[in-house]
Amino acid sequence: MIRIIGIDPGSQRTGIGIVDVDAAGKLSHVFHDALVVAGEDSFPLRLKRIFDGVSEIIATHRPVECGIERVFMARNADSALKLGQARGAAICAVVNRGIAVHEYAATEVKKAVVGGGRSDKTQVQHMIGVLLGLKGPIQADAADALAIAVAHAHTRSSLERVGIPRTAWRRRR
Numbered sequence: 001m002i003r004i005i006g007i008d009p010g011s012q013r014t015g016i017g018i019v020d021v022d023a024a025g026k027l028s029h030v031f032h033d034a035l036v037v038a039g040e041d042s043f044p045l046r047l048k049r050i051f052d053g054v055s056e057i058i059a060t061h062r063p064v065e066c067g068i069e070r071v072f073m074a075r076n077a078d079s080a081l082k083l084g085q086a087r088g089a090a091i092c093a094v095v096n097r098g099i100a101v102h103e104y105a106a107t108e109v110k111k112a113v114v115g116g117g118r119s120d121k122t123q124v125q126h127m128i129g130v131l132l133g134l135k136g137p138i139q140a141d142a143a144d145a146l147a148i149a150v151a152h153a154h155t156r157s158s159l160e161r162v163g164i165p166r167t168a169w170r171r172r173r
Helices: 043-061 077-096 106-113 121-132 140-162
Strands: 002-008 013-021 027-036 065-069 101-104
Touching (some): 002 043, 002 140, 013 043, 013 140, 027 140, 043 077, 065 077, 065 140, 077 101, 101 106, 106 121
Parallel strands (some): 002 065
Antiparallel strands (some): 002 013, 013 027
């Protein structure tokens, strides 16, 4: 059994999702939540809350692998920088615990979970509920984090079967 943490970084909310995957590829839900950091007095305190929150969740649930969403270039440069810093705080918390980080583009995650790279958040939320047997609505950031963990589980399984390194997995452009 491998425990995977998925992280959907954000400067106001950071989604966290944890799944277990067995040798046959069966997924089990372990945990999901959204760390709401928007209420802090300053941006550096938001980053500290992300670092502390991710560290605490890792200490509690003990994942051994991590998938995180890769930053995409937004229209607003300031938003992209803040997102990158939030992502950095989460990555530092993971690496500080000795866990390797695997990055996924949003389109890769959507393809792995829904089957199409242009799927919307509602479709991702629905499929995560179906795949993990969750009842009721799932907060969007937490669902995205679970989707990242599921995408990593699928990717690592495929890589093991094919026997190629992760760096060779993505198409060259």
